[in-house]
Amino acid sequence: MAVSVDEAVSTGPARDRTPPARRFGGRGRSVLEVALLTALAVVMLFPVLWMIETSIKENRDVYAVPAEFFGFTVTMDHFKDVFVAPDGGRSDLSVAFLNSAVVAGVSTLLATVLGVPAAWAYSRFAVRAKKDQLFFILSTRFMPPVVVVIPIFLMYRQLGLIDSKLGLILIYTAFNVPFTIWMMKGFVDEVPAEYEDAAMLDGYTRLQAFWRYTLPLLVPGIAATAVFALIFSWNEFVFAIFLTSSDDVRTAPPAIAGLIGGTTTDWGLVAAASVVFALPVLVFAYLVRKHLIAGVTLGAVRR
């Protein structure tokens, strides 16, 4: 989307670089594009702005009718409530954020450690029925989580994994490994196999050759893939709400959802928690934005 905005607003020589197929009409069309994109941006961003406003309003302003866009008293109390319990100890929400970080971080790490070598193997070696295997791996991602959550719940109960962080880590890893294999296979395909051949003749084993000469070239791809996996695990809601119940295991999405309902809802707290929840994703996406675009266009789309 960022690309089309740039193209739409840029004029002069830059516009001439647009390939003919993507270029319909003249300048008038470009104004229309800008208008549409602006409208879209407003629609998309309004809830976000509303959330941010609510998180810094005092509770009486939150309920004010008509709503105040400007001129309300700014407060940071809700953010304090996110992290600190009324008695001064750690709040349930801050524990949930920590749980989310642990679960998302460890499952992403596991998915990367398992998925990258698998992707390398699928790219480099003649594996029997490779296409079928890859399709099977991908097909596990077609399934909506709700479909499998009941059987997994029953399995986890037998295994004693219900209401444990390990349980969530395992299920998120299982969901992220196929994705990692698919993304990374595209990146590995882009790295010529000859580097490894040369390294093996230099005297390295195949694994050393991969480690020394191929892996460093894959770092951007790994970063992009890991961010996607991290965001998936961080955002995941269905498994989290079904498979966990206690406050010291719960991740942030069900914990925040749990704030809504009951007799009164502290909307300021909900909004502040949501802002805190959204921040890491934004930061990560920003850090790897270059690789994200490269990852989407080069890694996943090819072949």
Place this chain on the structure above:
Amino acid sequence: MGTVAVQGLCKSFGKVQALDGVTLDVPDGSFFVVLGPSGAGKTTTLRAIAGLDKLDAGSVRLDGRDATADAPAERDLAMVFQNYALYPRHTAYENIASPLRARRCSAAEIAAAVERMSSLLHIERLLQRRPAQLSGGEMQRVALARALVRRPRAFLMDEPLTNLDLKLRVEMRTELTRIHRSLGATFLYVTNDQVEALSMADQVAVLKEGKVQQVGTPTEVYERPANQWVAGFVGSPPISLLPCHAEGDRLIGAQGWTLPRPRWTTAEDGRPLLLGLRAEDMSVERRGHASLSGELYGLEPLGDRTVVDVRVGTEILKVKARPTVTGTPGEQLQVTVDLDRAHLFDADTGLSLSEAGR
């Protein structure tokens, strides 16, 4: 020691049979050239010897020991890849040092070896650059240096000089032959350039469509090609081939000419043959009695000589002449043939019929 012997190598990629029973015997210390056109299976052969590809059939023996199942690193070979395969994130220095690092040589040893190689290949100035900052010819020399930096059992070289300009190529040819002699190492060198093959090799194996056509010294391959295809591929300008058949003590050309039948041929009468004549085994004259007559078709001045194209019937003969020769197209010419040096091939099988009596 450094002998490489491969036996019955077969390798197919889907429907393409890249290697079809390749057998080669590379003696210790020899400069062995595999010569073949593009797509002949030269790279595939080297990769098989290096252990980089799995074979469908055949065996690889190194120093007499079966190495077919060995990993590349265990084979103790060095290879120059056709597309260089230089590590993109490493400087030329690090690329050249890689084989030594893999063998845990000391930093001092590495520095000395890299310096020796870089001065030998004139790449001292390039050592701190990355492959992306090098020209094709410079990359090729770095790739050569990476192979030559250590003393493996044998060197495998996949067209290591193709990307150099002519002057540098001729220089490097001499240089490589010199390096080969001074190391006394086994070189298995692959090329599609017959001049390289003829000028550098102790032994040449001619490869076509995954099959070895002939193995021999450069002289043998040039003077006694095993079949019509080898005769046509080796030699520049290419050998001229004239359809004919034997009749008693004469050779009758399909274009109406007659030549005495060479003593050495055993071909039966009436069998379709091809008479092979190299450019230097013929000469052109304006008049007088000669073997073949034709007309001037074109001149190719090459500096040190001129190739005269003579049209005999519908066939074109390429004849070597002095560089001063002149003429106008259409002019009548007589061609004298040195029949003792001519070649006869069976037109159906392509096999040489010259060997028997010589």
